[in-house]
Amino acid sequence: MIDLLSYQPKxxxxxxxxxxxxxxxxxxxxQVLSLALKLKxxxxxxxxxxxxxxxxxxxxxxxxxxxTRVSFEAGVYQLGGTAQFLSSNDIQLxxxxxxxxxxxxxxxxxxxxxxxxxxxSDVEDLAKYGSIPVINGLTDLLHPCQxxxxxxxxxxxxxxxxxxxxxxxxxxxxxxxxxxxxAKLGLDISVACPEGFDPDADVLAAAKQAAAQSGSKIVIxxxxxxxxxxxxxxxxxxxxSMGQESDAQDKYKHxxxxxxxxxxxxxxxxxxxxxxxxxxxxxxxxxxTVIDGPHSxxxxxxxxxxxxxxxxxxxLMR
Ligand code: CP
Ligand code: NVA
Numbered sequence: 397m398i399d400l401l402s403y404q405p406k407x408x409x410x411x412x413x414x415x416x417x418x419x420x421x422x423x424x425x426x427q428v429l430s431l432a433l434k435l436k437x438x439x440x441x442x443x444x445x446x447x448x449x450x451x452x453x454x455x456x457x458x459x460x461x462x463x464t465r466v467s468f469e470a471g472v473y474q475l476g477g478t479a480q481f482l483s484s485n486d487i488q489l490x491x492x493x494x495x496x497x498x499x500x501x502x503x504x505x506x507x508x509x510x511x512x513x514x515x516x517s518d519v520e521d522l523a524k525y526g527s528i529p530v531i532n533g534l535t536d537l538l539h540p541c542q543x544x545x546x547x548x549x550x551x552x553x554x555x556x557x558x559x560x561x562x563x564x565x566x567x568x569x570x571x572x573x574x575x576x577x578x579a580k581l582g583l584d585i586s587v588a589c590p591e592g593f594d595p596d597a598d599v600l601a602a603a604k605q606a607a608a609q610s611g612s613k614i615v616i617x618x619x620x621x622x623x624x625x626x627x628x629x630x631x632x633x634x635x636x637s638m639g640q641e642s643d644a645q646d647k648y649k650h651x652x653x654x655x656x657x658x659x660x661x662x663x664x665x666x667x668x669x670x671x672x673x674x675x676x677x678x679x680x681x682x683x684x685t686v687i688d689g690p691h692s693x694x695x696x697x698x699x700x701x702x703x704x705x706x707x708x709x710x711x712l713m714r
Contacts, residue, residue: 397556401437403430413523414531414708416516417540417576418602422610425580429548431707432700439474439703446476447710452506453477455533456498458484458513459638463674464533464541467701468510468709475706477713480506484513499526508713514639529712531705536639537596539569541708542673543577545700550583550629552700553669553693559628560584560613561671562664564620565654565681567595570633570673575603575614582610588623589616590650620654624663631671632656632681648680657683661691669693 406423417425438445453472457465469479484490489498495518502509503526511519512533523530532540551557561578563571567589575595578585585603587595594600594616607614617623624630635651636644661668670682670692678684687694 398426400426400430400551400557401433403427409711411712413529414540414712415519415523416532416538417543417573417580418599418606420580422580422582425544425547425577428544428704428707428711429551431710432544432548432703433552435706435710436700436703444474444476448472448507448713449476451475451477451508451713453479453508453510453709453713454482454502454506455479456482456484456487456489456509456511456513457533458490459534461512461533463698463701464510464512467705468531468533471702471706472709475710477507477709495521496525498522499524499530503527508709531708531712534569536637537569537599538573539673540573540577541701541705542570543573544704544708545697546574546631546671546673547577547581547583548700548704549671549693549697550669552696554628557581557583560586560626561629561631562623562627563587563631563633564623564656564660565589565632565651566635566637567593568633568637570631571595572599574631575600576606579603579606579610579612579614582612584613584615586615586617586623586627588618588620588654590654591618593647593650620660621663624660627664627668629669629671630656630661630664633673634675634677635681651681655681655683656686658685661686667691671697674698 472479499522508529510531510533516535516537519532572595672694
């Protein structure tokens with residue numbers, strides 16, 4: 397069984413950005429998780445190593461956030477640096493200044509950029525035109541930092557990075573990144589979503605490629621019961637993501653068989669854990685009995701955003 401706290405890297409960490417998990421090797425993801433666990437342990441012991449002393453992180457948000465904003469800001473402070481919160485309403489990006497110019501200007505002033513926005517290509521363009529690390533804090537396509545925290549939480553509760561996760565619901569940004577994260581690490585992953593709401597085809601292809609190397613088994617199904625069968629962890633997310641609110645009622649009609657409730661979780665292993673990236677809509681994608689029940693680890697998962705992202709920032713911006 398792998399002991400992540402004392403994990404010895406196999407190669408030097410070569411990544412410049414955190415745009416998508418598919419860029420990362422198995423070893424690099426384990427390096428992130430290992431440092432995250434170390435930083436978590438140190439923080440609990442009252443230690444705040446100044447790995448980013450004097451560094452500045454610019455945080456661009458064109459969508460709302462609680463966890464991502466607070467965890468990045470708290471995280472960079474704990475590592476000795478500072479953060480700037482840049483709402484797209486308040487910076488010139490929101491008035492049409494090109495991403496390429498924004499990237500070059502910020503690169504002359506700060507040491508890293510975290511961005512939450514709609515288009516994945518905007519995040520990639522920031523990295524392309526800038527000269528400092530760029531971290532994806534969620535796009536319509538992906539949410540890699542979330543999945544690092546999820547994998548860390550899975551490891552803490554299960555004691556290993558083996559077994560099966562089931563994702564039930566919308567094949568969205570979280571489902572996409574979860575597929576890749578599990579496939580990279582060799583975890584089995586079953587995704588159950590309504591027809592027409594499948595994970596992104598290109599991301600799925602990248603996950604399958606990773607799974608061919610790691611031995612992970614990927615199943616995409618329209619049957620929630622099949623996905624949940626024998627799962628060590630069951631994960632869900634909202635049925636309408638940010639930006640889809642106006643079509644939510646129409647969309648919800650397709651999701652009635654995809655609620656995570658006690659009828660579904662009875663199919664999971666007895667000691668299954670329940671994961672949700674939050675924010676949650678109780679009574680929609682998950683019942684109160686499950687999300688507020690004994691199997692739920694949602695607040696450990698939310699806390700791990702802090703530790704996982706501190707590790708990402710330390711590895712990229714140091
Ligand atoms: N899970 C997550 O990213 O939460 P926020 O939208 O609050 O940042
Ligand atoms: N899928 C959700 C995740 C929120 C953290 C969204 O994009 O709104």
